Amino acid sequence: MKEPPISRLVLWNIDLTLLDVAQVTREAYAEAFEKVTGVPLVYLAPVAGRTDSELFFDFLARNDVDDADESLLPRFTEELGAAFARRGDQLADRGRMMPGAAEALDAVMRLPDTVQTVVTGAIRASAKAKLAAFGLDSRLDLSIGGYGSENYPKASLIQFTRMRAEEAYGRAFPESQTVYITESARDVEAARIGRVTPIAVVSGSSTESQLRAAGAEHVLADLTDPAAVVAAVRAATDGD
Template identity: 65%
Template sequence: MLWNIDRTLVDVERVARAAYAEAFEKVTGHPLVYLAPTAGATDSELFFAFLARNNVPSDDETLLPLYLDALEQAFAARRREVGTKGRLLPGATDALRAVAALPDTVQTVVTGGIKPNAVAKLAAFGLDSLLNLEVGGFGSQNYLKASLIQFTRMRAEQSRGTSFPDASTVYVSHSVRDVEAALIGRVTPIGVVSGLDTAAQLRKAGAEIVLDDLEDTVAVVTAIQRATE
């Protein structure tokens, strides 16, 4: 069971944007004036999108690791703000608890955020203890979401010593790009209308199951069972 974090379980966009801006200017010497769409993107992808949108030369290969280090530091400096300026999305805690209680299930995340920042977001709202973050997929790895999904499934198999076929793996997210990544990664997407993409857009992208939100725990569990039948 794979969950996206941002805009699916929590919304800490205000804090994340401030951290992006600080890290970008620290590493490049240029202010981050123009942002890029974050949904479905990893932090590595976003850095190059920021470079392009702000007309900053991108031929220096040392910039990315420096930026990711700076991003971790910038977010850590704002950790206290996560709980005050961010919010837990309705139903997220109960949904994770319900899935954690399902038999023969490994529950983790696949997110575009680097691991330290992703863990901080979850911990701020008490969600980290409900997930196996050791096998999760994070933007700390320079891979697209589809690859992160497959690597995460394989790590879960190694951790449990059992097989998790593609057809029994589910990825829950609010974005069209993540639905597409799930299909490329050969797992079943479940859409949640908690971001900017509509139910129709999520379905058009390939999500046969779309939830309005996570508040109806029975509906969440039923959707997961239907997706893995």
């Protein structure tokens, strides 16, 4: 039986890697949390490298919601998606695309035998809303992405996304041909646990030294040089 062709898979984080919509995101979290629990979201939690599902349970603990249980999570996810939908026209006005993001995505799209999608802590609905607000959604195959609404840690999302890509495209996307581009040291660790190669961007709260200590050998100052992004992807996969 003939082996399927091998292709490259490029996974992107969204927040602070491609986009910065933190202000709108905080408001959507607050609205959804209060609707589900009846308690105002006063105390937030660190978001870098974490999924919306993880954040919800941290919000519960930090805001003293003692009688909560896991049945609240699906309601929170639904309300969060609705909150983002109501703010769709605010995302571009009050947020920003990270410098070079569109050009970097376009450059990676031109690589032969390469598919790119997202692995993000955001739920599917809010991830799509964020990317669509800046016109980035058409550059990614969002049907195979990994999202925080799946209620798995990032390392598992990375592997599930790789397997979905293989099923959708009928090709092999080996771990050695898969990279995860992110600004978070926690995501770098998740990539290592998920057995793919991280490419770090110094555009969030993690410093270059923190990213390297987490296991990133390929580190970019930003995304403003598309050739450098492509070179990092190739170096991490086929060594070119």
